[in-house]
Amino acid sequence: MATDLEIARAATLRPIREIAEKAAIPEDALEPYGRYKAKVSLDFVNAQKGRPDGALVLVTGINPTAAGEGKTTTTVGLGDALNSLGTRAMIALREPSLGPCFGVKGGATGGGHAQVLPMEEINLHFTGDFHAITAANNLLAAMVDNHLYWGNELGLDARRIVWRRAVDMNDRALRSINAALGGVPNGFPREDGFDITVASEVMAVFCLAKDLADLQARLGRIIVGYSRDGRAITARDLKADGAMAALLRDALAPNLVQTLEGSPALVHGGPFANIAHGCNSVIATRLALKLADVVVTEAGFGADLGAEKFLDIKCRAAGLAPKACVVVATTRALKLHGGVAKSALGTEDVAAVTRGISNLRRHVQNMQKFGLPVVVALNKFTGDTEAEIAAVREAMRPLGTKVILCTHWADGAAGAADLARAVLELIEGGSAAFEPLYQSHVSLAGKIETVAREIYHAASVAIPPPVAAKLKRFEDAGFGDVPVCIAKTQYSFSADPTLLGAPEGHVLPLRDVRLSAGAGFVVAIAGEIMTMPGLPRHPAAEGIGLDAEGRIEGLF
């Protein structure tokens, strides 16, 4: 069987200006990056403002296995299928991070016959957006320590600095460091640490900014730390916001690429819906809505993380309202949620599928709580049996939710045609009535409790007193109105990655909260989740290399 990389390499790509033409983007709005990638100029983006919007379709999923259940693949397959049915569709994806590429999960360009291309380039440096974000993050960090070094005019308390450094790599050794050691020339020693770039507030600012002016304003509001008496000190106080915006200027233009079947796809902004808000950029989503009748976008991991943040953070901030929602599942993952060991997922087990459906059911019901009509996309694996598939269909009937068997991985657009028809039906049905889960005026703790109760089915949230005090301080400082971005394991509704299925009555243990004043949300870290992943015993990097013709091998 051909690997994703082999399928990608065998494809004949079309020049990016042809793809742009399909999407009604004129050639003079393109900044080419090689032959098959281009940035769409912000001037063109801004000029589309008066046009009507297409329909937004959100693809999300159940709690995944380590390999993922194919949300990106489904997003691509659905977009291709819509185009093949004659609907003008665009796809809006998130950019891959180097961390998973070299770690466990691999790239993020879809798979099989539902991929965006050029696969190797998108998965590695693409158009440099994440590098720009990393540089802006670390310029601010350098200016923080430099400010201390030269006399600390603003009175930053070195113990109250909250701005961390960033690197787009899984590197656990950088989670917690002592910096500025070695004496006077190196500055004032202090505790510090690195997050992976996708978890940087600069990534969130980048993804949520409406335009360049909003980007710079948000960057300026970033709080880097506090004075001894609790006064917030911002990037603007350090005069860092302008240079950060300059570093991000070119990156803010969305990236256009193509699918294997030639559909236009905008791939822009950050993944990692577990530790970040994890949505593609507002600018890209809005542009796609101006250019297409249907826009298919994805939210990461399970709907408890990705979709909840997509809806409560991104849609709220950008005034977006999805018209339909696709929840992706596989019988393999349902069996896992039904208690089957990873090694036995290939064997028929209808009872386990039926038990595991509890996970799917809750995600579907959760999406319905947001006012979204839902269809389930069941990604077919070769080992799936009719009885297993029938069990899924049966279980969804009481919810009024169709289950569509999808084979786009093997068959491309044709394998998602039924899904496309079902999605069009939902859109045309006009039953969507999107509302965020909570109102802005609810307290920060109240918002966390609402998500925990309504989405996770937790009995309660355990908020240690120092964390509660921090939430209180954020509210006192005028940030009570922002939404919350909960960082939590992607494997369970709870904060415990081993609690599969649809756990009830668990306690969500908050470990820390961080104010992202520029992004406009409060990050609440629950359980053991890390804002800097580690590499596995045998990182994917060990298998990556160049062949004799200089082509990249081992990326997946």
Next chain:
Amino acid sequence: MATDLEIARAATLRPIREIAEKAAIPEDALEPYGRYKAKVSLDFVNAQKGRPDGALVLVTGINPTAAGEGKTTTTVGLGDALNSLGTRAMIALREPSLGPCFGVKGGATGGGHAQVLPMEEINLHFTGDFHAITAANNLLAAMVDNHLYWGNELGLDARRIVWRRAVDMNDRALRSINAALGGVPNGFPREDGFDITVASEVMAVFCLAKDLADLQARLGRIIVGYSRDGRAITARDLKADGAMAALLRDALAPNLVQTLEGSPALVHGGPFANIAHGCNSVIATRLALKLADVVVTEAGFGADLGAEKFLDIKCRAAGLAPKACVVVATTRALKLHGGVAKSALGTEDVAAVTRGISNLRRHVQNMQKFGLPVVVALNKFTGDTEAEIAAVREAMRPLGTKVILCTHWADGAAGAADLARAVLELIEGGSAAFEPLYQSHVSLAGKIETVAREIYHAASVAIPPPVAAKLKRFEDAGFGDVPVCIAKTQYSFSADPTLLGAPEGHVLPLRDVRLSAGAGFVVAIAGEIMTMPGLPRHPAAEGIGLDAEGRIEGLF
């Protein structure tokens, strides 16, 4: 007076394929990055191998003031002037680092009417080469700590790890850190630190690699540390070389841009001849030699650093032999070397110029020691007087060296036409007989002593016993044949930045030596020079931002 940025913005750039056409690079060999930058494919580079080489001209300088004396500007002006005289000339420059852009020195795209464009893009992310190098460096670092974490099969001694992390930023707080703090999940605590990306061995490997295969082989030879019993452990032992090569693959293709006057310029590889070898890439220089009759390239800082390393490291490794050498000076800098305070450099002072000429004279004589015919380019400032200029001419006469007054900063190509004629005369004279300063078989300490004596005019080199022991170990391990790369202040022939002019009898204090087995040299750190710079009290970043139209302001 127009700033560099204003002049750059006012220019009408030509599409990069027109510039390529001038250089006989076909459009299908271009990978465009926007409209005005392109990478030249490695396939095309490889296909040129059989063609004859043009003449290589090295532009170097006296020990500079903090602002630089205009080597890049002169390189650009000379290339433009050669083209305007009907010679097919190409320019081969180094890429700017973000460190100086946000720190003190500003960008590295020339100045006035002798610039490469697009100025903002080249100075910020350009085509992402340095980001790729940073990522490759830090992937290896993450794999080192990950190896310790998962059981340390190779037996790395955590105290003997020599691989450091990298960031393309001036950030003194990262020079010396304790990493992997925080308990079991974060790994084994150890001392670590960051260098600026240009000082990474990956940068040197990138610049010295002949092709992709050589790149990967060199990456594999990088030594990350030693076992308790002194066994070297390499990037290949960690299986990191393939993924590092994959990260660098696209970056290895040289970048084509244009000057203000439309000359083709290849801008590729690393600056910082003080702490690194600091040369542009071998691949770019070789390609330029295949495409042009005359190639003008630069080496950083004074000829004691940049040119010495260019000749002893790069030319030796790549089999290059310059035909002529330009030494750049300004009367302002000569006055500084003659003891005048920075605030008084604008006032005529012929006696000070005459004293400061000692610095210029030694650099010219040093270049002659390498067998190169030399011309002095005197970059004119408005305050320069006839008497000062005459003093320089007079002093160079006994060396047989012409002094050419240059005004390309104000006048573009026309201002460097005399210099171009003088350079063509040197090339046609055929007197060049390049020889490196020392032979490969000389001991490592002997090589350092040779450079110190012949180039720096030091009385001796102080090598502390632990450093001497390290040199001995490198030789015992089979690395005695490699050249040395001395890291030293750029402001003086000595390791003391305040010793201006032409000091004699000083002692060169070695602080440390590092083996770069992949690059193929030994770094010898002399005096207080840091492999990670710091930001000044008011970094240039404070003045950088976006204007109302989203254009970048404050870059210089």
